[in-house]
Amino acid sequence: MSQAFLAKILSAGDLSPADQSLVLRLLDDVRTVAARRDIIRDGERPDHVHVMIEGWACRYKVLRAGPRQITAFLLPGDFCDTHVTIFNEMDHGIAAISESRVAYVPRGRMLELTERPGIARAFWWASLVDEAVLRAWIVNLGRRDAFDRVGHLICELHARLHNVGLADDGTFDMPLTQEELSDALGLTPVHVNRVLKRLREEGLMSFRRRQITISDIAALRAATDFDPIYLHLSKQRVPVPTA
Amino acid sequence: MSQAFLAKILSAGDLSPADQSLVLRLLDDVRTVAARRDIIRDGERPDHVHVMIEGWACRYKVLRAGPRQITAFLLPGDFCDTHVTIFNEMDHGIAAISESRVAYVPRGRMLELTERPGIARAFWWASLVDEAVLRAWIVNLGRRDAFDRVGHLICELHARLHNVGLADDGTFDMPLTQEELSDALGLTPVHVNRVLKRLREEGLMSFRRRQITISDIAALRAATDFDPIYLHLSKQRVPVPTA
């Protein structure tokens, strides 16, 4: 599964073979994290960063009044928290959603590697992609109604999973509860439930037993105004609607 | 005004004097952009990146159905679009809000500079800060009501402007219309207007003639649950509530 990480980092451009093997060797300390357990907590000052190897995780922030907002889903191959390489303190938490395998990379090794321009650039590139995803998330929350919002997120997850080989056509496993979905979308679980029902009734997609089935990707993308450009997967696989 | 940029990039850590002067020399081509004019458009493939020297700009995305979402405000010292150093195509537009002075940096020079580890790391750091701001924006849109949302954004802008020396105590110039505010907050202009009225009535802040006056920063921050940690300004000035 660590080829997901490799594939991502490599698509940053032209890592020399030497750099490639250095990057791969970052992943020698892989640990298992149980589902629904924190990988790192808000306010911590860890001495290592994490890379998702297998499973799903999420970034989240809990407000004083209680509500939670998920700001990102982390899939195999994603860096969880490169910022602790540079910042001293986490400003949010990261939790495993499904049982996951996570690589632990000492902060010092990250800093060492960034002495190499190619690698520093690759890490930077990864951050820039994350930024683009965050911007799309903002657009989703700010300017789409609940229906489009849910559909758009599913399209994004589908594209990203497909990119790392974890989604065929229109089917993939999604270990999220409706409550977690609602925390990501700025909605309530009840309303997410209703929207899912409508998506099902309209024949666009269904979510049953932790599995997503998109009946007609092109239709869902059109309905929810999804354009995968922002994922910047150009050098990798992008699922093309079979239109 | 370019000391804003310098201050930001320098706080990335330890740029050597040589690196510092290289970075500063990036800013030799500064042009003026009129208010409300695009600095760069969605879909363009420019051959240079932009740095804000003076004035305000915003990132925005226009959806097919028409509504606009602003995903970031760009203040003096901010990179506008480092991603074009690496990606080929803009996935959103950037527009000047007030008349602005903007440095144009050829893409090639950016790539050259990233051959130097210290500089690559500094650029990376800037991206990581942007990411943190985007995450806070998502939390704002997803989990705060209109009232807290407006107040929180004002707190953020105040902290950022103070950081580059453009805000004293609780006063600063903000060249935004209520419509632009609403595009940033995922609200309608009408509702932003009502919220501003309430903020005024409750004695927290006012917005008149393009000027923000925060009567009681500590109170506004408390009311809207603002914690400046996410701005990662630690090495720079952070406005401390006079409580």
Add this chain to the structure above:
DNA sequence: CGGAATGTTGACAGTCATCAACACTAGTGG
């Protein structure tokens, strides 16, 4: 098997959007 977590549905309420009219401001041209 049984209890807890998750999903589902309905009734009702509230926030915010929409529509519309009018006031004010600012910039333009005569």
Add this chain to the structure above:
DNA sequence: CCACTAGTGTTGATGACTGTCAACATTCCG
């Protein structure tokens, strides 16, 4: 310098989308 007009701000009435509360069904897991 004033008049004029477009843009921006303000306020009210109305309605839609989404949240809240609550009950019950279903699934998951020890």
